[in-house]
Amino acid sequence: MTIRRTIAKPSVTGPARLLAPAAALALAVSLGAAPETGQQLSPEAAARADQAHRSFEQPAPQASEIAESVTAQAGSLRPVAAAPNAVARRNFIDEAIFAKIERDGVPHAGLAPDGEFLRRAYLDLVGRIPTLEEVLAFEADEAPDKRDRLIDGLIDSEEFVERWAYYFEDLFRAGQRMGYGKNLFRFWVHEWLTLDRSYADVVTDLLTQGGKSSHTSPGALYFARDFVKAKDDPDEPDAHDLVNRADSIDEFTITYGKALLGLNLGCVSCHDGANHLEQVNLYLTGLTREDFFRQAAFFGKTRMIMNWENGFQANTEYTVDDVEPGYPTLSESIVRVPRTGGSSQPKFVLNDEPARPGALPRDELARLLTGHIQFARATVNRIWAELMGVGIVEPLDGFDLARYYPSDDIPDGWTVQPSHPYLLDDLAKDFQRSNFSLKHLVRRIAQSSAYQLSSRFDGEWKPEYGRYFARRYVKMLSPVQLHDSLVTATAVPGGYGSGDSKADMARQLLDPSYVGSEVAEFMRAFGQQSRDQFPARTPASSLQAMLMMNSQMVLDRVQSDGAGRVAEMLSDLERDNIVAAAGWRAATGASPQPSELRAAVHRGLTERLYLATLSRRPLEGELEVALGALRDDPAQGLENLQWALVNKPEFLFNY
Numbered sequence: 271m272t273i274r275r276t277i278a279k280p281s282v283t284g285p286a287r288l289l290a291p292a293a294a295l296a297l298a299v300s301l302g303a304a305p306e307t308g309q310q311l312s313p314e315a316a317a318r319a320d321q322a323h324r325s326f327e328q329p330a331p332q333a334s335e336i337a338e339s340v341t342a343q344a345g346s347l348r349p350v351a352a353a354p355n356a357v358a359r360r361n362f363i364d365e366a367i368f369a370k371i372e373r374d375g376v377p378h379a380g381l382a383p384d385g386e387f388l389r390r391a392y393l394d395l396v397g398r399i400p401t402l403e404e405v406l407a408f409e410a411d412e413a414p415d416k417r418d419r420l421i422d423g424l425i426d427s428e429e430f431v432e433r434w435a436y437y438f439e440d441l442f443r444a445g446q447r448m449g450y451g452k453n454l455f456r457f458w459v460h461e462w463l464t465l466d467r468s469y470a471d472v473v474t475d476l477l478t479q480g481g482k483s484s485h486t487s488p489g490a491l492y493f494a495r496d497f498v499k500a501k502d503d504p505d506e507p508d509a510h511d512l513v514n515r516a517d518s519i520d521e522f523t524i525t526y527g528k529a530l531l532g533l534n535l536g537c538v539s540c541h542d543g544a545n546h547l548e549q550v551n552l553y554l555t556g557l558t559r560e561d562f563f564r565q566a567a568f569f570g571k572t573r574m575i576m577n578w579e580n581g582f583q584a585n586t587e588y589t590v591d592d593v594e595p596g597y598p599t600l601s602e603s604i605v606r607v608p609r610t611g612g613s614s615q616p617k618f619v620l621n622d623e624p625a626r627p628g629a630l631p632r633d634e635l636a637r638l639l640t641g642h643i644q645f646a647r648a649t650v651n652r653i654w655a656e657l658m659g660v661g662i663v664e665p666l667d668g669f670d671l672a673r674y675y676p677s678d679d680i681p682d683g684w685t686v687q688p689s690h691p692y693l694l695d696d697l698a699k700d701f702q703r704s705n706f707s708l709k710h711l712v713r714r715i716a717q718s719s720a721y722q723l724s725s726r727f728d729g730e731w732k733p734e735y736g737r738y739f740a741r742r743y744v745k746m747l748s749p750v751q752l753h754d755s756l757v758t759a760t761a762v763p764g765g766y767g768s769g770d771s772k773a774d775m776a777r778q779l780l781d782p783s784y785v786g787s788e789v790a791e792f793m794r795a796f797g798q799q800s801r802d803q804f805p806a807r808t809p810a811s812s813l814q815a816m817l818m819m820n821s822q823m824v825l826d827r828v829q830s831d832g833a834g835r836v837a838e839m840l841s842d843l844e845r846d847n848i849v850a851a852a853g854w855r856a857a858t859g860a861s862p863q864p865s866e867l868r869a870a871v872h873r874g875l876t877e878r879l880y881l882a883t884l885s886r887r888p889l890e891g892e893l894e895v896a897l898g899a900l901r902d903d904p905a906q907g908l909e910n911l912q913w914a915l916v917n918k919p920e921f922l923f924n925y
Contacts, residue, residue, distance in 0.1 A: 336807070337660050338736045341725060341744040344923050348386050348726065349889055357381055362700075363718040366693035371738050378740035382724040384408065386925065387417060389885040391716065393747070393924045394657050395424040397433035397777050398754040402882040421716045425709050429777075431463045434708070436750055436777045437656065438463075441529055442476075445781055445801025447495040449586020451484035456780055458488035469649060469706040470640035473530055477636040480572075480590040487590065494574055494588040496521040498604055502583075509578035515594070516566075516601035516609070518574055523566040528667035528804065530639060531620070532648030538562045540607045552672035552684065557619065560612035563599050567616040568625065568635035570597030592630060620644055620671075640706075644669070646698035650711060654697070657715050659743025660736075662694045663687055667804070689737040725925040744925045749798040750776040752922070753789070759883040759916060760827035762834040764789070792823050818917050828912040830905040835882060836912050839875055840905055846871045872900040875908065883915040 357380065359365050371378050382390065388408050392400045400408070408420065424430055435456065444455050462472050479489030498517035505511055520539050527535045535554075537547060539562050543554040571592040577584040597614040616625040618638040625634035639645050648669065655661035663669055670687045673680045680686065688694055697714070704710035715721050725742035735741075747755060753776040757763055763774030766785045773779050776789075782798050783790065790798075795813050799805055818824055830836050850870045854862040862870065876896040880888045888896060900907035915921060 337743045337745070338733055340746070340923075341659075341741065342731060344725075344744045344919065344925065348383075348886070348920065348925055357719045357723070360717060360719050361714065362696055363693065363715065363720050366690055366696065367718075367720040367739055370690065371740055374738070376735050376738050376740050377727075377729055378738070379724045379727045379742065381719065381722050382742065384417075385886045386724060387722055388420070390742070390924060391417075391420060391424060393751055393755070395421070395433065395712065395716065396427060396429035397436070397751050398429075398758045398775070399883075400885055401758055402878060405881045405885050417722070418717055421713060425713055425716075428464075430709075431460055432775070432777045435459045435463055436779075440799065440801060440805045441652075442492055443495060443525075443801045443804070444491075445495075446783060447497075447586075447802065448491050449484055451488070451491045451494075451586065452780055454484065455488045455491050463708070466707050466709045469708055470645075471706075473640055473645070474636040477526065477639070478630075478632045480592060483588045483590055484586060490588070490590040492526075493518075493522050493569070493572070493590060496525055497574055497576065497588065499576075500604065504578060509583070510573070510575055512576040512578065512583060513574050514602075514604050515573055516598050517603055517605050519566050519569045519572070519597065520562075520603075520606065522569065523562070526639075527565075530648060531642075531644050532651060532663065532667050532669040533619075533644075534667050535562055535565070535619070539566075551668065551670045552681070553670050556672070559610075560599075561617075561619055563597060563609075563612050564615060564617040565619040567597035567614045568618075568631045570594065570614055570616065571631055592632065618642075643695070643698050643702075644671070646701045646706070647694055649706075650697040650701050651694060653708070653711055654694075654715060657712070657721060658739065659745045662690050689739070742925060744923050747796075747922055747924055749793040749796040750782075751924070752796055753793060755921070756824065756827060756916060759921075760834045760836075760912065761838065761882075762827040762832065788821065788823050792817055792821055818922075824913070824916060828909050828916070830909050835879070836905075836908045839878065839908060843871065843904070846874060850874065868901070869897060872897050872904070875900065875904070876911065879908065879911055879915065883912065884918070884920055 357364075357368065357378070359368055368378070370376075381387075385405070388400055388405065392398060392404070408416065413419070438459055439456065442455075442459075444452055444459075448455055461467075475489035476492045477489070479487040481487040481490060483490040483494040496518055498514045498521060500512055500514040524534070524536050524539060527533045534551075535557075537543065537550075538554060538557045538559055540559065542558045543551075543556060544558075547554045571594045573591060573594050575589040575591075577587045577589065597616075598609075599612045599614050600609055603609055616631045616634065617623065618635070620642050621638075623638055625631045647663075648666075651661045651663050652666055655664075655666055673684055673687050675691050676686050697711075700714065701707075701711050720739055723740075723742050725744050727741045731741075753764070757775060764776065766773045766779065766789065776782065776793065779785060781801070782793055783800055785793075795811070795817055797807070826832065827834050828836055830840055847867060851862060851867055854860075854867065854870065873893065876893055877887050880886060880892070896907075896911055899910055
């Protein structure tokens with residue numbers, strides 16, 4: 271069936287232009303000085319070194335510029351005025367945010383109206399828009415604490431676990447390189463999120479577990495996925511030489527540095543920071559390659575054995591153990607510049623504390639890392655960015671600790687990196703006191719007035735206001751949020767295979783790479799990563815607009831002859847006519863004319879479709895257009911209306 275798009279056709283090319291990234295501030299770093307020995311890099315090593323340097327293109331200004339541009343242009347998409355500027359300070363987050371705003375005379379938005387807040391909370395906490403029934407229930411609730419109760423209910427739901435499990439599976443890159451272990455890893459992530467287990471304990475497992483990775487040790491999969499393959503066929507009978515151990519350790523050291531500490535150690539894995547990173551990261555200029563070796567040395571005793579069975583490598587199954595003598599500082603490298611030696615004694619990069627004698631170095635790493643405030647800071651900053659649109663420190667894996675606090679020692683031309691360093695410290699300490707509870711952290715942020723500000727700002731907005739969090743940052747829906755919101759709006763579940771079960775929502779998928787081509791193409795176009803790389807922001811594109819307008823994944827969900835919302839509304843028309851006629855007679859004492867009854871029923875259909883799709887009622891102008899479309903052919907009109915609503919820019923943003 272071909273859908274006739276006859277009404278309210280939105281301009282979706284506008285948001286694509288609006289989200290185009292700001293000009294990248296690419297900082298060229300010379301590679302020529304890296305190998306002090308004069309040895310030539312292999313093509314693989316040169317490419318890896320170049321990639322490491324390119325990761326320092328300083329995305330922080332780009333991220334804030336994108337957020338500012340999107341928010342300035344899309345902040346008024348919701349046609350509902352914000353509440354007055356009187357905003358209560360509900361916790362220490364608000365004390366910090368609004369004290370700085372007041373001190374510097376910066377205006378701020380009012381609190382988001384209920385409908386705006388409701389949609390935001392559902393998208394952020396459980397990864398989808400609210401259902402029609404949930405919107406109506408929240409509208410009808412007049413209790414003053416209904417926002418707090420909504421937040422508590424969402425955090426305590428299974429959907430919260432699914433949404434944040436997907437987030438951490440992306441962060442930990444639980445994809446194809448984990449092989450069959452993905453099933454075990456996913457179950458484990460769901461389990462600790464359900465129990466709200468201490469995140470410090472979770473990270474301890476990620477750093478210390480050993481054994482058969484795909485069957486018994488989910489934490490070991492995090493290390494094993496960073497294997498660097500040395501050769502296709504072993505020279506040793508036990509096949510222990512299939513993996514380059516030192517390179518694998520280096521890759522994992524960079525991985526957990528980014529994900530768990532917010533530090534990008536990629537450059538100093540090849541050369542000293544001095545004379546290379548002065549224009550990029552002041553803290554890293556003080557680190558040497560030997561500092562990196564000593565950080566990597568916490569895994570110096572650890573090896574990763576790729577299982578070899580009947581003459582073939584089972585390269586998705588590894589055994590992780592701790593029997594090696596130490597980190598080989600002179601070992602041959604496949605992916606980086608030649609190692610030239612140095613100390614192999616483990617020493618934590620942030621405070622120079624060595625591993626205690628006699629203790630397993632990986633256990634010492636977990637103790638030192640989770641006990642340092644930078645671990646709590648980096649975690650809090652990631653969750654803050656996920657909920658607030660921009661981190662207190664950007665980029666999330668690019669902390670520059672040499673300019674964390676205001677100081678006279680910061681060189682000219684540089685500024686303090688965090689927008690609110692002391693607030694980030696307070697959040698980190700609060701996270702520590704809660705025994706590293708992620709639910710506590712999400713609740714703390716979501717219950718603040720700072721989180722609940724409107725994205726609308728009716729005065730004159732200046733770019734310098736951005737670092738104050740004086741309004742809500744607007745952000746485009748993530749691929750999984752968009753998919754699951756389409757499912758919610760149209761009432762057509764996915765029904766995809768995911769392991770041994772079916773997934774109705776994208777957030778339930780075991781691996782986003784293993785779904786039907788139509789769904790995979792759709793999600794990739796909107797930024798879904800393969801989980802081979804770290805999650806990254808993806809700007810909008812014309813392909814996204816075309817997919818929203820023409821993809822069968824969208825078109826099939828708005829059909830009147832299917833099993834979705836439009837079909838359900840049409841099947842209930844007879845009941846709607848009876849109810850509307852009875853209501854008319856009760857209100858007027860007379861029976862309605864056919865045209866009056868039709869208009870009343872169509873108005874109800876339009877309102878329900880708006881509430882189910884945009885979480886708000888239609889404006890009078892929108893209602894008039896919709897009623898005109900439904901008048902001659904309700905089935906075609908409802909299809910067109912549903913299609914138009916999911917293609918409105920308003921649907922595509924979390925504001």
